[in-house]
Amino acid sequence: MSLPRRLAVIDVESTGAHPVRDRITEIAILRIEAGEVVARWESLVAPGQPIPPLIEQVTGISDAMVADAPSFEAVAGTVAALLEDCVFVAHSARFDFAFIKNAFARIGRTFDAPVLCTVKLSRALFPEHHRHGLDALIERHQLVCEARHRAMGDVEVLWQFVRQVEAAFPPEVLARAAERAMKAPVLPPGLPEGMLEAVPDVSGLYLFHATEEPPANGRRDPPLFVGRAQSLRARVREHFAPNVRKGRDAELAARVKRVEWIETAGELDTSLQELALLRTLRPPYNRAQEPAEGAFALRLLANRRRAPIYDSVPIAGTDPAGWEDLYGVFRNHREADNLLRELAMLYRLCPRRLGLEGGNGPCTAHAARRCAGVCAGRESIAEHDARLAGALAGVGIKPWPWAGAVRVAEHHPASGRSRHHVFDRWCFLGSAADEAAAAALAATAPRVFDVDIWRLLGRWLTVPAHLQQLSPLPAGEA
Incomplete structure (x- = not known):
């Protein structure tokens, strides 16, 4: 046959996307044998933890709805019987499989099954398309969904999709696609089943941790690494691809035991939250953040005869509305010196007067005709410093383009x-x-x-x- 003879098409709804920490709120299963539905079952499940408002908004399942629902332990026998000797079929199947496997493990039972992912099946059969989420399949194949984000509604859609591709493709083509869709991924050794599939395909930040569980007090434990991505799922998977595991990247991948993520509203939101996390958590596998508290600007000292001819004025934490006659914004003196060297080259300024070179008499740049000669009496201090002020005028903070906030x-x-x-x-x-x-x-x-x-x-x-x-x-x- 093109597809396995016994299939269990399944979908779970849950309190969240984390396969270890979150819990099942609803299960639906269609047991298929030789192309016929032989059993249909669905049930709400008491998760034993609150359902977050955002999850309730998406699924429509509330705390009140599951208050009198059976626990997973109460329905485990039914679930096991429906799944027995079947290929486990689901969309992003490792996600649903992880929830079922972990739910069995919590009551002291083991569960395993061959898994067929309909996302991978769609990719294998329709490689010309880029989107293979359930909403994309519904739109592309004109599938009918009576209740999106409810377990049986989504299961019915998957069964329609399976029947449709069985009718559309020769058995040998479908068999090859099914083989690819059932190929087990190479799992990172430290991550739980379904963790990578749980990461959403949205923009945001991801945090790699060396511990399996977060602190019991609800505080955020320091991560190994904080990253950002337009597609969290794709970027996180890249970290664990075998062909990119080298050196420090391989060391990081081997240490990760938990992945957390923060969904963001856009690029600026991502950048602002990333900056805050890097400053407060200081992950060891990120580039060290240089403190911003030492930021300063330059104020020229009029008619100063000897270097330094400017003051370093601290500006971190101040209100720019109170700044007067300040030039540049520098995190450290290395940045300031580099800029002054560049301006000296461009405007024939004197490195010695700028405090970049010690000694007396003509500077080394004057001998190479790169200094106009304030150090050799060839121009006045006023002329040199006016040219410096003009060069600095275009450096640093531009005027705020708006009248207010x-x-x-x-x-x-x-x-x-x-x-x-x-x-x-x-x-x-x-x-x-x-x-x-x-x-x-x-x-x-x-x-x-x-x-x-x-x-x-x-x-x-x-x-x-x-x-x-x-x-x-x-x-x-x-």
Whole structure:
């Protein structure tokens, strides 16, 4: 036969996407033998933990609905009988398989079965398409779903899909596709079954941990690594692909025992949350973050005869509205020296007067005709320093383009998440869930300069399309 003779088409709904920590709330199973449905069963399941509001919104399953439902232990015998001697068929099958396997393990029973993933089956049969999620299959194949995100509704869709491809493809083609769809993935040694399949295909941040369970007190334990991605699922899988496991990457992959993720509303939301996590958690496999507390700008000292001819003025944590006659934004003195060397080359400035070279008399650049000669009496200090001030004028913080605070609205259609970020004079005032809360931030939050936020926002604003997400707040709210 093109497909295995006994199939159990199954779908589970749950309190979340984590196959170890979350619990089943509903199960539906169609047992198929020789192409005929021989058993149909569905049941709500008491999860023993609250159903998060977002999950309730998606599935329609509430705490009240499962309050009197049987526990998994009570239905385990029925589930085992329906799955016995069958190929386990589900969409992103390792996800559902992990929930069933872990549910059996928690009551002291073992479970195993050959698994056929209908996502992989669709990819094998329809490689010309890029999307193979259940909604994509429903639209592409005109399948009928009576109750999306309810277990039996999704199971019925999968059974329609299976019958449709059996009718559309020669048995040998379908058999080869089924073989590919049943091929077990190479699992990372430290991760539980179904963990990679549980990671959503949305943008956000992912955290790799060296422990299987988070701390019991509910606090976030320090991760090994924090990463970002437009597709969390694809990026996380890349870390565990055998062909990329080399050196430090291989060491990281071998240590990971838990994956957590944070879904975000968009690119700016991802960047802001990533910066906060890297600063507070300091993951050892990320590049070390240089402290931003030492940021400074330069203030030229008029008519100063000897170097240094400028002061380093601390600006971290200050309000840019109070800055006067400041040039540049530097995280450390290395950055400042590098800029001054570049300006010296471009504008024939004197390295000795800029404090980049010691000694007396003409500087080395003057001998090479790269200095106009303030060190050799060929030009006045006033002329040299005026040229320096002109060169520095284009360096550092540009004028804030708006009259007051602005709101950046981000919304991710796949996750449904929305965030409103508020900025003023290059300072981040905070993020809010709606416009009203954003306006309140603009009216009350202080402006505190952060060099990393300034650079992050500056990069984000260079993309013209991003400006469409930005709205100046009324002057009375800023």
